[in-house]
Amino acid sequence: MKEEIIYSMSSPFRDDFRIRGFRFGEGEKTLAVVGSLRGDEVQQLHTCAQLVKTLQQIEKRKGLTDGVEILVIPSANPFSMNIGKRFWAMDGTDINRMFPGYRLGETTQRIADALFKALQGYQYGVQMASSYVAGCYMPHVKLLHTGYEDIQTAGLFGLPYVCVRQPLPFDTTLLNYNWQIWETKAYSLYGGSNSTLDMQVSREVQSAVVRFMERVGLTVADCRPSAGYRPVVFDESELVCIKAPVSGIFFAFRKAGDMVNEGDLLAHIIHPYKGTVEAVITAPAGGRLFFSSDKFLALQSAPLFKICTA
């Protein structure tokens, strides 16, 4: 393992800002893995840290295939994480909406530029991501539909779901989108909730990356993980979205990962003053709860659950 500083920048008053990378093997740029780009992506950081540990072990026992190089960047935004903010501490901009970056641009454009330069040219790119719709998600691989997305290889992670999203204009500055345009097969791995650390999900996602490496020939046989899932592939728009009919206190009986039947009770929305049940939320269709809100308050029209019926 080689540890290196991918990018550093002085701060007016704090310690230097640093992005650290961990490189394994030598040869073709084969796989790059990025952890947290936002300050609340602790699970993503942890998953990458565990991956660094695992890769060290694999490398030690000569388990990496000759001629491949793997880069892991656990965090590209320690500054925000250290002060408990999701976005760039100074101006609230989101590094993950600054790609491909601009060397002469604003601070987060420069960070994105430096990061993207380090990540370019890899055959496969994996990002541990989080969604702007906060809540708990089933572990899944998400691909933006760019025309370059590779759904077949996304299945090699062995996570339960592969979700394809039709990009909106504001998605065109994401790492996943730009990685694909620059000819890296890019996958965003999701699971669990923001600002939490679910060890089981973290282990599952980490195992998925190890499984993927094995299946695309980056590791030799003795690293073989469990078989994983045969994933369900769907377009994000096919999810059945259940929105809050009224606002109030959200009391959920079921959560992401649960199997539900049509008509099953999912949640109550309770009047904030009178304690009465203002809405009974039931499943409009049977399937797996792919997403569940983890808020205690429900906003009218906000998504509470998404069911994968596939």
Next chain:
Amino acid sequence: MIQTIVSTDLPVDEKWQIRKNVLTGGTGKKRICIVTGTHGDELEGQYVCYRLNRMVAEHPEWLDGTLEIYPALNPLGIDSITRGIPGFDLDMNRIFPGAEEGTMAESLVHRLMLDLQGADMVIDIHSSNIFLREIPQVRINVNTADRLVPYAQWLRMDFIWVHEAATVLESTLAHSLNSLGTPVLVVEMGVGMRINHGYCERLVDGILHLMYQMGMWRELPDLSRSPQESIVSGIGGVEFVNAEASGVFLTENRNNELVEQGEEIGCIVSPLTGETLQRVTAPARGLMFTLRAYPVVYEGSLLARIYKM
């Protein structure tokens, strides 16, 4: 007449409302909408809305048509000094045209779009952010320049910046409405969290002048505070000056000045060591229309924008 165009329950005894004041006069059928408060830290538009309301109250006979005033597209943001929608990750001006079945914010902007669509003109007032100070200017996407620059000239702002198209900007209110044939002019001026009365008065004059030219205001306003004609940028004519060091940016300059190539416009210093970390100079001769207002800078922070002349 105050109308509520969006009303959604918040969890505890409050409604999330977007309201507008609809002012009508004469027999004219044209409709102009003044929208502002998309970003909760931008306040210049509040003064403009207030003054336009007063103008119509004082001279209702001069209005011929419908003037709709939307002071707060993001009321929760303005009330909590939050640039975006509190609790929502995305910039409100990056989720247009929204979606009826989307998140609450997306559904809200969808309803807002439906309300604005079909207006004869929409003026979308912004005031940069807390970091930058802007001279009164109109920003227009190059793809709509032919159609919109003549209208923008009637606002008599100092500068019209015709900028290049970017995919990510396709999700702004202006782009979304312009694409549907509803003309939108984006005005930027001043600095976040403050109100520059002089700039606002000029914009009020400009809006009334635009309305006069559109046949919606019967009295030619006093334009003595405004230039005869705005400077219109060409594509690629704007130089960005970014910080190359992290520290504290000090400047004695003001924006709206003509600067010479190589002229010092400020410096970045270290309060810890007393060093000058960077002498910031103008990369070209031209009009400095943006200047850093917030002194603490990182490498890359935008310090100034200069239109080459």
